[in-house]
Amino acid sequence: MNLDEKVDIKENSIYNLNPDLLSILLYDNTTKRNIIWATDMYENRGFGYETNSQITIDKITGRLGQVIKPRIKKSKQEQDKRIKVKAEVFTPSWICNEQNNLADSSWFEKMDIFNKSEGTTWKTNKNKVQFSNNKTWHDYVDSVRLEISCGEAPYLVSRYDTTTGDIIPIIDRIGLLDRKLRIVNENTNDKNEWYENVLKAYKSIYGFEWQGDSLLIARENLLYTFMDYYIDRFNEEPNIQQLKEIATIISWNIFQMDGLKFVIPNSCKNEIKINYTLFGEEKIENECLGCKKGNIKTHNGIYVKIMNWNTNKQIKFLSLFNRKK
Numbered sequence: 001m002n003l004d005e006k007v008d009i010k011e012n013s014i015y016n017l018n019p020d021l022l023s024i025l026l027y028d029n030t031t032k033r034n035i036i037w038a039t040d041m042y043e044n045r046g047f048g049y050e051t052n053s054q055i056t057i058d059k060i061t062g063r064l065g066q067v068i069k070p071r072i073k074k075s076k077q078e079q080d081k082r083i084k085v086k087a088e089v090f091t092p093s094w095i096c097n098e099q100n101n102l103a104d105s106s107w108f109e110k111m112d113i114f115n116k117s118e119g120t121t122w123k124t125n126k127n128k129v130q131f132s133n134n135k136t137w138h139d140y141v142d143s144v145r146l147e148i149s150c151g152e153a154p155y156l157v158s159r160y161d162t163t164t165g166d167i168i169p170i171i172d173r174i175g176l177l178d179r180k181l182r183i184v185n186e187n188t189n190d191k192n193e194w195y196e197n198v199l200k201a202y203k204s205i206y207g208f209e210w211q212g213d214s215l216l217i218a219r220e221n222l223l224y225t226f227m228d229y230y231i232d233r234f235n236e237e238p239n240i241q242q243l244k245e246i247a248t249i250i251s252w253n254i255f256q257m258d259g260l261k262f263v264i265p266n267s268c269k270n271e272i273k274i275n276y277t278l279f280g281e282e283k284i285e286n287e288c289l290g291c292k293k294g295n296i297k298t299h300n301g302i303y304v305k306i307m308n309w310n311t312n313k314q315i316k317f318l319s320l321f322n323r324k325k
């Protein structure tokens with residue numbers, strides 16, 4: 001892997017590694033189809049690039065292998081348009097770090113566990129992380145985290161700073177998943193134990209995003225993070241079976257959703273159909289009541305499903321907010 005690919009992961013590389021791997025990363029477990037573009041930035045490329053079209057392998061590989069680029073590699077004009085249309089501004093790594101440190105201070109009831117922030121950078125604490133207050137390292141690995149509107153997922157993984165493109169060495173990474181992987185590294189001895197706990201770490205990390213290109217990049221960033229840590233730990237590459245297993249968890253946990261409605265973006269329908277009958281015209285209005293009344297429970301779009309890995313059952317994301325205390 002060359003340095004440039006550390007930032008701009010090439011869909012051709014994933015495809016060449018194994019075509020199924022790219023299929024898994026493009027899969028939407030709610031619709032049982034592929035994720036959609038959900039942005040009009042690609043429409044001028046023609047058929048298959050429309051806002052509500054699925055992102056398919058043929059549209060992003062081969063000679064089209066450069067179509068999807070991370071925000072840092074997009075043109076200034078494209079970046080500006082995305083700010084206007086979808087408020088796409090990414091958070092610098094040092095701010096993600098400070099916020100993730102806050103979450104950890106609350107979990108550990110202690111400050112500066114993984115690093116100490118210093119202005120717009122941080123100093124990594126290289127000592128083995130200690131656990132107390134009846135909390136174990138397993139509890140930390142299992143504790144659930146979610147990045148809302150995750151873009152390229154800078155709060156979850158930090159292979160590069162999404163605002164500068166600077167590469168971050170593994171030891172200094174600050175994402176919520178990076179922290180769990182460090183804990184797994186520090187507390188496991190053999191390959192099986194390591195891998196088993198890494199699977200748990202991935203199952204506990206969630207993120208959602210509207211725009212399909214950013215979502216795919218977020219998924220790729222999580223997959224390449226696995227490769228980085230595996231190679232760093234074992235001095236060899238993970239096998240395809242492992243990559244597919246991790247990719248499958250990622251495709252469940254990093255999902256496409258309109259975070260204001262909990263449905264697949266643009267899936268609510270507001271149509272008026274005219275039926276011609278013997279007695280004249282009959283107007284059938286199919287209006288989304290959720291959109292009309294701002295009621296999160298009554299959208300007629302496709303409610304997103306996520307996986308509850310404890311029960312291995314699919315649940316609606318919406319159901320997380322319906323629970324009685």
Ligand SMILES: C[S@@+](CC[C@H](N)C(=O)[O-])C[C@H]1O[C@@H](n2cnc3c(N)ncnc32)[C@H](O)[C@@H]1O
Nearest residue numbers: 086088089090091149150151209210258259260
């Ligand atoms: C300010 S960026 C933040 C991205 C990332 N979390 C970060 O901190 O760098 C906002 C992101 O929210 C996404 N977004 C905007 N409206 C959304 C919605 N209704 N549901 C889900 N994501 C949305 C945009 O596509 C964009 O990637």
